[in-house]
Amino acid sequence: MTIHIRFAEARDIDLIHGFILALADYERLAHAVRADKAVLAHHLFGPRPAAEVLIAEKDGAAAGFALFFHNFSTFEGRPGLYLEDLYVSPEARGAGIGRALFARLARIAVERDCARMEWAVLDWNSPAIAFYRSLGAEAMDEWTVNRLDGAALAALAGAPT
Template identity: 75%
Template sequence: MTIAIREATPDDIDAIHGFILALAAYEKLSHAVRVDRATLDRHLFGPRPMAEVLIAERGAVAVGFALFFHNFSTFEGRPGIYLEDLFVSPEARGSGAGKALLVRLAQIALARDCARLEWSVLDWNTPAIDFYRAIGAQPMDEWTLQRLDGNALVALAET
């Protein structure tokens, strides 16, 4: 059965939320999930969407998703796409759904004059790393991701 990729709609909130929970479980980060359906709906489909979602379907069944948003390269002077999450349900892995999601993201990036498509991967996730190498992705070894959140974010904002 073929894989179809489409833009998510508000009717997909339950599926998106389910994929996020499944991804968190896979990454051993279920304890870090705080998002609920209402928050997703507001930030994905509200008056000022902060991210976009693609849904991978096999038949009429959602089997994966990609959540992404734009960033901007000052060196390139052009936008980019940051892929926050890519997840394919275990029963659909190997079906081409992950690659189909990335192909569609690459098409969107080119159509929007983006300079790059970027994402992070956990260093222990060898199946994902091998897949990314197979499609031509390269690690950014000289860069280290930095994060400011929680109390540290509040403290800085209040300085």
């Protein structure tokens, strides 16, 4: 068995979109997916890419992905790497693909002088939480994620809804 991790290209947009839909289904959030292939292509491979994607292949077949972008720590004075989504196909789980994706992300973070890697996990996803702990990750339980979107975002911006 061989695992290969590569950066996604524009030609991978169908694959990326499919992984996003599969992840949303697993997370019981399929109803929340609004992204279509055109929107993803624009924001991932357009003139100002907002994020990057890694594709994991097992024996030459796509098996998973990781979508990430850079944030910035004012306390550290350095960038960070934020992992938005990571997904491994059910039939490929247990083969080390998740670990390989995380190792590649860690190498990217080190190469780019990032102070840290961060991500969120749903509190009910105990297999993922156990996996993250096995990597040495620490829960940031004292922090609470906040979100402003939709009508509330538009209202605060003074934009018509």
